[in-house]
Amino acid sequence: MAPEPVEPTTDLQRGENRRIEQLCLLLLAGLPAMAATNLFPGRGLVLLMIAAGWCLAGATWLLSRRGRHELAKQILLVALFVILSLAMWFDQGPYNGAMLGYAAILVMAALLAKPRVLLVLLVLMVLVQGLFNYAAVAGWQSFDAKPLGLRRFVNIAVLLGLVAATAWLLANDLRRALLRLDQENQRVRQSQASLSHLAQHDALTGLPNRLLLQDRLEQALNQARRHQCQVALLYLDLDNFKTVNDSLGHAAGDSLLEAVARRLGEAVREIDTVSRQGGDEFLIVLGDIGGAEDAAQVARKILASLAQPVQVEGVEVVTSCSIGIALYPQDGSSFAELSQHADTAMYQAKESGRRAFRFFDAQMNANLLQQLQLDAGLRTALRQGEFILHYQPIVELASGRLQGAEVLIRWQHPEQGLISPERFIPVAERSGLIVEIGEWVLGEACRQLGAWLQQGLPRFVLAINLSPVQFRRGNLDLLVQTALQRAHLPAECLELELTETVLLHDSADFAELLERLKGLGVRLAIDDFGTGYSNLAYLQRFRVDKLKIDRSFVREVQDKHSARTIVTAIIGMAHSLGLTTTAEGIEDPATAGLLAELGCEQGQGYLFARPLNAADFADYARANLGVPD
Numbered sequence: 001m002a003p004e005p006v007e008p009t010t011d012l013q014r015g016e017n018r019r020i021e022q023l024c025l026l027l028l029a030g031l032p033a034m035a036a037t038n039l040f041p042g043r044g045l046v047l048l049m050i051a052a053g054w055c056l057a058g059a060t061w062l063l064s065r066r067g068r069h070e071l072a073k074q075i076l077l078v079a080l081f082v083i084l085s086l087a088m089w090f091d092q093g094p095y096n097g098a099m100l101g102y103a104a105i106l107v108m109a110a111l112l113a114k115p116r117v118l119l120v121l122l123v124l125m126v127l128v129q130g131l132f133n134y135a136a137v138a139g140w141q142s143f144d145a146k147p148l149g150l151r152r153f154v155n156i157a158v159l160l161g162l163v164a165a166t167a168w169l170l171a172n173d174l175r176r177a178l179l180r181l182d183q184e185n186q187r188v189r190q191s192q193a194s195l196s197h198l199a200q201h202d203a204l205t206g207l208p209n210r211l212l213l214q215d216r217l218e219q220a221l222n223q224a225r226r227h228q229c230q231v232a233l234l235y236l237d238l239d240n241f242k243t244v245n246d247s248l249g250h251a252a253g254d255s256l257l258e259a260v261a262r263r264l265g266e267a268v269r270e271i272d273t274v275s276r277q278g279g280d281e282f283l284i285v286l287g288d289i290g291g292a293e294d295a296a297q298v299a300r301k302i303l304a305s306l307a308q309p310v311q312v313e314g315v316e317v318v319t320s321c322s323i324g325i326a327l328y329p330q331d332g333s334s335f336a337e338l339s340q341h342a343d344t345a346m347y348q349a350k351e352s353g354r355r356a357f358r359f360f361d362a363q364m365n366a367n368l369l370q371q372l373q374l375d376a377g378l379r380t381a382l383r384q385g386e387f388i389l390h391y392q393p394i395v396e397l398a399s400g401r402l403q404g405a406e407v408l409i410r411w412q413h414p415e416q417g418l419i420s421p422e423r424f425i426p427v428a429e430r431s432g433l434i435v436e437i438g439e440w441v442l443g444e445a446c447r448q449l450g451a452w453l454q455q456g457l458p459r460f461v462l463a464i465n466l467s468p469v470q471f472r473r474g475n476l477d478l479l480v481q482t483a484l485q486r487a488h489l490p491a492e493c494l495e496l497e498l499t500e501t502v503l504l505h506d507s508a509d510f511a512e513l514l515e516r517l518k519g520l521g522v523r524l525a526i527d528d529f530g531t532g533y534s535n536l537a538y539l540q541r542f543r544v545d546k547l548k549i550d551r552s553f554v555r556e557v558q559d560k561h562s563a564r565t566i567v568t569a570i571i572g573m574a575h576s577l578g579l580t581t582t583a584e585g586i587e588d589p590a591t592a593g594l595l596a597e598l599g600c601e602q603g604q605g606y607l608f609a610r611p612l613n614a615a616d617f618a619d620y621a622r623a624n625l626g627v628p629d
């Protein structure tokens with residue numbers, strides 16, 4: 001069975017196949033013209049060969065139409081060669097005009113057929129010509145050129161026409177293929193250029209990305225090494241990007257980033273590189289600078305430029321950023337070192353209150369390392385039970401009678417001894433571990449109070465410090481409820497101390513959480529009152545029970561008029577809102593007396609007792625409340 005014709009797959013192949021058919025048609029038209037010039041006696045053989053050629057051209061055309069292109073090509077080329085060779089053998093040999101056809105066959109084979117077909121045809125042609133010469137020398141056949149005349153002219157003209165048409169068609173194909181190739185090349189070059197742009201630039205802002213920046217920084221460093229100058233790497237992070245993104249949406253966030261990118265570009269020189277690292281972080285390379293002051297000047301310029309309001313989706317947004325700066329050579333000599341140090345400095349700028357810039361110094365690294373070690377240590381401490389609770393009595397100022405205790409955590413470190421919460425709570429807040437630590441504090445404090453009640457101590461209130469991070473989890477009410485249930489305690493035994501900043505999270509979720517906590521029956525107190533925003537609106541909005549007057553005011557209440565005015569105002573305000581007050585950090589009887597006079601109900605401080613461990617606190621409570629051992 002004949003194999004299924006194979007469909008052409010490429011434009012080039014399709015073009016070649018069309019040419020084969022066109023060549024067949026040319027032969028079908030040209031050969032009758034040649035036959036016409038041979039219509040006289042004695043030309044029977046020539047006419048026969050022309051007729052054979054014509055039939056073959058027709059058959060080849062049919063084959064090609066049916067999809068057998070390769071076979072058609074080979075038959076056409078070989079048949080033409082055979083016909084022309086026979087024509088020459090019987091008529092004039094190499095003097096026959098058919099010799100021109102050889103050239104045409106070779107051109108066709110070179111352009112249309114496989115290389116081996118071209119080679120075979122060439123070898124055959126040489127052999128045939130050799131044979132003619134041998135035949136002439138050996139006397140087998142004599143080849144004489146016929147006199148010139150009209151017939152010869154027509155034959156030559158037809159042959160030349162065929163050769164020219166073939167060459168023209170094929171050369172045209174070649175030209176078109178070259179043109180297409182050129183266009184294709186241009187397209188490839190363009191897509192390569194846009195691919196490499198994409199690979200090196202940020203899609204949103206069009207700024208160089210980290211990869212390109214790294215390259216530029218390395219170039220700047222090489223130049224600085226040659227010219228003995230400095231390079232600065234600035235790490236910039238927007239301060240309020242998340243707020244804009246969350247409140248105005250991602251499109252607004254994107255517009256803000258684009259506007260920031262434009263302003264950063266305007267704030268630096270042409271030779272500097274501004275890049276976006278992703279999110280709201282940008283890196284800037286300042287090459288060839290004289291020293292730190294040059295970098296500081298650029299940082300100031302950037303801070304001032306970003307302080308100008310930006311129009312985002314029709315809303316005026318004011319943004320700011322924190323910048324960390326690392327310098328070559330003093331802070332590092334590679335991208336990795338400089339970017340890490342600039343990042344560390346940026347965090348220091350953020351810690352210092354944002355909208356600021358900081359230069360890296362080695363101490364920052366030491367602090368960072370210490371914090372990382374502390375963070376790892378805290379996890380171990382939680383696993384191995386190294387935390388303990390101390391309890392500081394809270395007394396009624398008028399009578400000195402114990403009313404409750406503030407629960408204060410300590411870390412009983414196996415090597416470093418007792419570590420203050422002021423050292424590790426901020427680290428735990430940053431890492432999020434405060435959530436687990438806070439849960440442990442709640443459970444342990446309730447367990448301890450339950451144990452004291454069982455030992456015969458009268459019921460009193462435990463005040464527990466809560467971190468803002470714990471509120472963000474949203475399940476605080478469940479944790480409180482579980483801790484109370486496990487220790488069989490009524491909710492009135494617990495007072496939760498929040499900071500003012502917690503209350504500024506004025507979201508619906510937060511308000512619901514506070515309501516659920518109030519619903520349980522626990523009391524809410526505001527710790528360190530007076531140091532934060534002291535906004536009366538939130539005191540009314542959230543049902544708070546108590547204000548704890550910060551010890552910075554208590555310390556100065558006797559000597560400083562301003563402190564006394566503030567304390568008086570806080571107490572007055574609390575009373576008018578139906579809240580009670582506790583003064584923190586009372587260290588002497590005179591202060592305690594004055595605070596009682598001003599109307600403060602409760603006090604806590606070294607005057608009454610330092611924070612005590614569980615056993616010492618139980619002794620203190622028994623003595624204070626007159627409970628026998």
Ligand SMILES: Nc1nc2c(ncn2[C@@H]2O[C@@H]3COP(=O)(O)O[C@H]4[C@@H](O)[C@H](n5cnc6c(=O)[nH]c(N)nc65)O[C@@H]4COP(=O)(O)O[C@H]3[C@H]2O)c(=O)[nH]1
Nearest residue numbers: 408409420421422425441465466467585586587605606611
């Ligand atoms: N100079 C002076 N200081 C006094 C006096 N009376 C009490 N203090 C100290 O004042 C701090 C009162 O705790 P705070 O303001 O809530 O401040 C606490 C609180 O914010 C935080 N903290 C302590 N325990 C926890 C906890 O379990 N969870 C959370 N989230 N934070 C805690 O650590 C802070 C520091 O705790 P402490 O080092 O125990 O420091 C305690 C206490 O030892 C006094 O008369 N004079």
